[in-house]
Amino acid sequence: MPEATPDNVSALGARILIIDDEAGIRDSLEALLTLEGFTVDLATEGTSGLEKLSTNEYDLLLLDLSMPGESGIDLLPRIKRMRPELPVIMITAFGTVGNVVDALRAGADNFVQKPWDNEKLLADMRTAIAKHRSQQEVVQLRKTLKQRYSFDNIIGKSDIMGKLLDTVAQVAPAKTTVLIQGESGTGKELIAKAIHTASPRRDKPFVAINTGAVPTDLLESTLFGHVKGAFTSAVAAKKGLFEVADGGTLFLDEIGTMPIETQAKVLRALQERRFMPVGGTAEIAVDVRIVAATNVNLQTAVRDGRFREDLFYRLSVITLDLPALRQRKEDVPLLAAHFLRHYSEENGFELRTLAPDALRAMLDYDWPGNVRELENAMERGVVLSGGPTITLELLPQQLSGTVYTAAVLDHKTDASLFDIMEEIERRILADRLERCNWNQTEAAEFLRIPLSTLNQKIKRLNVEIKKRHRD
Numbered sequence: 001m002p003e004a005t006p007d008n009v010s011a012l013g014a015r016i017l018i019i020d021d022e023a024g025i026r027d028s029l030e031a032l033l034t035l036e037g038f039t040v041d042l043a044t045e046g047t048s049g050l051e052k053l054s055t056n057e058y059d060l061l062l063l064d065l066s067m068p069g070e071s072g073i074d075l076l077p078r079i080k081r082m083r084p085e086l087p088v089i090m091i092t093a094f095g096t097v098g099n100v101v102d103a104l105r106a107g108a109d110n111f112v113q114k115p116w117d118n119e120k121l122l123a124d125m126r127t128a129i130a131k132h133r134s135q136q137e138v139v140q141l142r143k144t145l146k147q148r149y150s151f152d153n154i155i156g157k158s159d160i161m162g163k164l165l166d167t168v169a170q171v172a173p174a175k176t177t178v179l180i181q182g183e184s185g186t187g188k189e190l191i192a193k194a195i196h197t198a199s200p201r202r203d204k205p206f207v208a209i210n211t212g213a214v215p216t217d218l219l220e221s222t223l224f225g226h227v228k229g230a231f232t233s234a235v236a237a238k239k240g241l242f243e244v245a246d247g248g249t250l251f252l253d254e255i256g257t258m259p260i261e262t263q264a265k266v267l268r269a270l271q272e273r274r275f276m277p278v279g280g281t282a283e284i285a286v287d288v289r290i291v292a293a294t295n296v297n298l299q300t301a302v303r304d305g306r307f308r309e310d311l312f313y314r315l316s317v318i319t320l321d322l323p324a325l326r327q328r329k330e331d332v333p334l335l336a337a338h339f340l341r342h343y344s345e346e347n348g349f350e351l352r353t354l355a356p357d358a359l360r361a362m363l364d365y366d367w368p369g370n371v372r373e374l375e376n377a378m379e380r381g382v383v384l385s386g387g388p389t390i391t392l393e394l395l396p397q398q399l400s401g402t403v404y405t406a407a408v409l410d411h412k413t414d415a416s417l418f419d420i421m422e423e424i425e426r427r428i429l430a431d432r433l434e435r436c437n438w439n440q441t442e443a444a445e446f447l448r449i450p451l452s453t454l455n456q457k458i459k460r461l462n463v464e465i466k467k468r469h470r471d
Contacts, residue, residue: 014129015039015057019049019075020064020091025114029062032118046070046078053082059129065092065099065111073103080107085135087128091116154187154194155338158328164320171318172198177270179315180293182322184437185372188293189253191320195291196249204248207241212257212439219262221278224269230279242275246286255315256296256307267311290315295442325367325374332362335371339378340390352382358392361399368446369435398431426461429454438466 016038020026030040041056043049045067053061061079065072072090079088090103090111100111109128112121154165171178172195180188189208196206214222221230225240241250252258258266269275274285292315301307325332336354344351354362358381367373377399381390392399429443436442444454458465 014059015041016060016062016125017041017043017049017052017056017058018062019043019046019067019072020062021045021067022064025064025091032121036122046075049075050078050082053079053086058083058086059132060125061086061088062112063088063090063108065090065103073099073106076103076106076108085132087132089124089128154190155334156328156331157334158323158330160323160328161331164322167318167320168195169198171195171320173200175289176317177289177315178291178318178320179298180291180320180322181298182293182295183324183368183370184295184435184439184442185370186322186324187371188295188322189251191322192249192251192291192293196251196289199249199289201248201289205245206249206251207245208251208253209241210253211262212254216259216262219259220265223262224265224275224277225280225284226278227280230277234279237277240275240277242269242286242288243284245288247288249289249291252290252292254294255292256294256298256301258307260306260308263308263311267308267314270311270314295437295439325370329363332367332374333359335374336362336378339375340382343379343382347382349382349385350388352385352388352390354381355389355391358390358395358399361392361395365399368432369437372437373435422461425457426463429457429461429463433458433463433465440465 014037016033018026018029018040020029021044026042026044030042033040041052041058043052046069049063063072063075063079067075076088076090079086084107087109088107090100090108091114092100092103092111093114100108103111109131110124112124154161156162156165168191178192178195180191182188192208193206196202209222211219221234221238221240223240223242225238225243226234228234228237252266265275269286270290273287274283276283298307298312298316302309302312325335336359340352340354362374362377369376377395380396381394384394429447432443432447433440436446440454440458441451444451447454457463
């Protein structure tokens with residue numbers, strides 16, 4: 001949606017209220033504005049004007065400053081309490097110009113002096129309306145985001161999700177650091193956004209970074225910024241995400257992958273609420289709430305020397321454990337219905353539904369890729385469906401247990417046992433890596449083999465490693 005500006009604001013559809021006790025002024029303004037395409041309502045004094053404001057929506061109010069009884073200055077505070085966002089242009093006579101300062105302090109956006117210049121008045125009106133519409137668009141966007149990430153829109157009726165969301169509702173209003181633990185695909189970023197949206201910081205930035213996706217040599221600069229000339233490619237100063245998120249929430253995803261040296265600087269930023277940009281000489285103070293997430297066991301990482309113990313305790317003041325989808329199977333039909341509706345609408349299809357055999361297979365399946373895997377399965381089903389019903393055949397092979405037998409059937413009848421077993425192994429590795437969001441450490445732990453062995457097999461079997469994506 002393009003930003004509203006004085007140049008692109010159309011008078012058509014814009015509704016103006018004029019409150020003025022002089023019939024000649026009302027008639028002149030009505031004639032001018034109607035000719036320009038505005039819709040105009042008239043009120044002769046404050047009481048009738050307030051009644052119109054209570055029942056109609058307006059883009060702008062033209063208010064006479066000096067009226068018998070209740071003046072425009074007297075009326076303005078009541079108007080602002082009723083419609084704080086409504087722009088008001090005061091109409092003033094030459095002798096009352098001295099009162100304009102009082103009107104502006106009371107909330108007026110501008111003033112026009114009698115007799116007015118038509119072109120200037122119209123320009124001032126368009127400027128005020130453009131500002132008002134831009135503000136309304138921001139308010140609507142924030143409202144939409146709040147609805148999208150509200151607790152009510154986190155899908156799940158299971159007891160385990162109910163208890164989790166109760167805890168999230170208690171935690172959200174505080175400033176406390178939160179650590180979200182859960183397998184890949186469980187929706188850790190969705191919970192982080194819900195915490196931010198339900199907090200007093202909701203109107204400030206929510207900034208997210210997947211620390212595992214940023215090269216080690218760039219991570220410190222990304223988080224803390226740098227000054228010009230700090231390193232070869234630093235041709236200009238740049239703010240870090242801690243500064244960008246000032247007043248809001250910084251979401252550090254996959255924090256378990258963060259290098260030890262960067263962990264020390266993050267710990268200091270958390271403790272001191274200030275940091276030094278790369279190459280800088282002056283510290284920057286910030287007010288940032290940290291929500292971190294991990295799909296690896298940080299306590300194990302601490303024992304192995306891969307994660308600082310002091311940072312772990314600093315982050316885990318409040319720990320939220322997101323359940324895997326296999327732990328809340330009763331939520332599978334609800335999630336499936338949600339994604340089917342979303343992707344049906346996105347593709348312009350009539351609403352798709354699941355055949356009974358497809359739903360039974362989904363309830364029997366363990367969903368190692370969690371909600372993300374389920375979402376992908378529903379998108380696939382919608383795209384491949386030729387009608388309103390999605391059958392089991394349209395869902396990924398692993399739901400019907402055919403993912404590995406297909407490796408045998410795909411080979412020619414004269415294939416050797418070695419070739420068939422190698423293909424099965426390749427498919428198992430590719431399937432497990434995909435379910436682990438291409439996290440090789442996590443896949444190796446699940447397969448119970450050393451990471452070095454997994455890497456050797458990936459190379460030998462020519463398994464394609466795809467780019468990881470965030471929760």
